[in-house]
Amino acid sequence: MKLVFPALLAFVLSAVPAGAEAPFHIGIMTGTVSQSEDSLRGAELMLERYGNSSEGGMITHVTYPDNFMSEMEVTIGQLVGLADDPKMKAIVVNQAVPGTAEAFRRIRERRPDILLLAGNIQEDPAIVTAAADIAVNGDDISRGYLIPLAAKKLGAKTFVHISFPRHMSYETLVRRRAVMEEACRDLEMKFVFETSPDPTSDVGVAGAQQFILEKLPAWLEQYGKDTAFFCTNDSQREPMLKRIAECGGYFVESDSPLIYSGALGIDLSQERGDWPALLGKIERVIVDAGQGGRMASWAYSIDYTCSVALTGFARKVLEGKAKVDNVRELMNCFTEATPGVGWNSSYYTDAGTGVRNRKLVMVYEDTYVFGRGFLGMTEVDVPEKYFRIK
Known part of the structure; x- marks a missing residue:
């Protein structure tokens, strides 16, 4: 089934009040400017809006290596390292390059309380969604x-x-x-x-x-x-x-x-x-x-939008304003991040079995x-x- 969501007029998630200590932290991993500039720019907007965790804000941002295929353990290590922060309650990876699923698996073993979200996945859907709470991909x-x-x-x-x-x-x-x-x-x-x-x-x-x-x-x-x-x-x-x-x-x-x-x-x-x-x-x-x-x-940009929307969605879930399996609330975060543009979405369907994977949402504009x-x-x-x- 295909869902269509109208665009909203503004991105309405409010910033952390000035001087307040964030109640939890959200980690964001993106590519660098040379590999995935838009995903990084979206993360920078989240840093600006919600503050750096090192300064009392909500966001911790790291990047994966440009040569992520040959440095997969670096990617995994950086992601797992985010879980060392006791206030870390959600991690967003965008683009979810190879190594993300393994990192999520290790994080899940240590910190089952952390919400794990993946954008623009580059590994087998079944493997990623076995470890992630929700994943989003271009359709x-x-x-x-x-x-x-x-x-x-x-x-x-x-x-x-x-x-x-x-x-x-x-x-x-x-x-x-x-x-x-x-x-x-x-x-x-x-x-x-x-x-x-x-x-x-x-x-x-x-x-x-x-x-x-x-x-x-x-x-x-x-x-x-x-x-x-x-x-x-x-x-x-x-x-x-x-x-x-x-x-x-x-x-x-x-x-x-x-x-x-x-x-x-x-x-x-x-x-x-x-x-x-x-x-x-x-x-x-x-x-x-x-x-x-x-x-x-x-x-x-879908990379920019995924960084912004998945972070916004993670915050809504952590604040009890949405459930992680609520695709409508997820897509509201996409339309909030892109005023004037609507999105179509559907669940990923396995070509061999015909089974819909409700943890992988496919989107396009x-x-x-x-x-x-x-x-x-x-x-x-x-x-x-x-x-x-x-």
């Missing part, structure tokens, strides 16, 4: 259909999906790719899979970005200007957007508009935190460059096309067959 299955459909609406004839083996080992990302391929077939679009270097490999983020900068013009020449591009890594979207703006093609959807700042050289320092103003400034640059109707984004406006993708009914594709 990769619905988007597997909706993104190619949006590309078709914009005029694309070919859809290129770019990824690397690590991401293609994640169940949700593999299923999304399979859904995209089937959707392209049904929509009479050509589907192409291209491989890129992993930013966590020896080439690093810079090498992975350089690969995209060099390859995208060749792909456009090979597949044509009516080609839409999609990649599974945040750091590789920036060079992709840069080349699309220069050379043509379509970029259907980013789950954060901030990616356009570095890609197009847009100074958003004055607009940071004001998402409507930020979106408007990006739109003016894109339209002035003649790229209106070819580039799109979510209006609010509408696609905003610069120079055109919202496409109304949250109003589209995704055909049931796509949820059964493995």
Whole structure:
């Protein structure tokens, strides 16, 4: 069942009163600026709003290593270390990189009183939710259909999906790719899979970005200007957007508009935190460059929103204002964090068994096309067959 929640006008959770000692602490782990800037910015907002625990506030913020795949024990150690704080009552991890489930398992053994929440999970859903109280992920299955459909609406004839083996080992990302391929077939679009270097490999983020900068013009020449591009890594979207703006093609959807700042050289320092103003400034640059109707984004970053909404939800649960299994209250926190934008959500359904996992909530928002406006993708009914594709 799909749920639709209206947007609220303001994010209403109040800050800790000045001079007051927070009654409990909430730990937040995010990526760094280079790996997951938006999740970090959301955590910074929570620090600003609720105060640093070291100064009597509510929030303790840590980051996982950029090379989290090779430094998994560092990630686990940092998370488990948060449980040493006797006032720690909730931990939010966003993005929930590999190692999160094991860390949660160890924390659960030591501190069963701590609420454990995971955003944008990168491990098997069954493993994560066995340890977490609740997890939230972008609805990769619905988007597997909706993104190619949006590309078709914009005029694309070919859809290129770019990824690397690590991401293609994640169940949700593999299923999304399979859904995209089937959707392209049904929509009479050509589907192409291209491989890129992993930013966590020896080439690093810079090498992975350089690969995209060099390859995208060749792909456009090979597949044509009516080609839409999609990649599974945040750091590789920036060079992709840069080349699309220069050379043509379509970029259907980013789950954060901030990616356009570095890609197009847009100074958003004055607009940071004001998402409507930020979106408007990006739109003016894109339209002035003649790229209106070819580039799109979510209006609010999912990484930013997960950091803010999951922290807000954790606070509501700890204060007795919500129960951890109340998806409506959870989604209210999402809409409170994103004024003017509604969200769709559904429980994750296992493709093999058809069983719904009520501890994993799948979410997405509408696609905003610069120079055109919202496409109304949250109003589209995704055909049931796509949820059964493995």
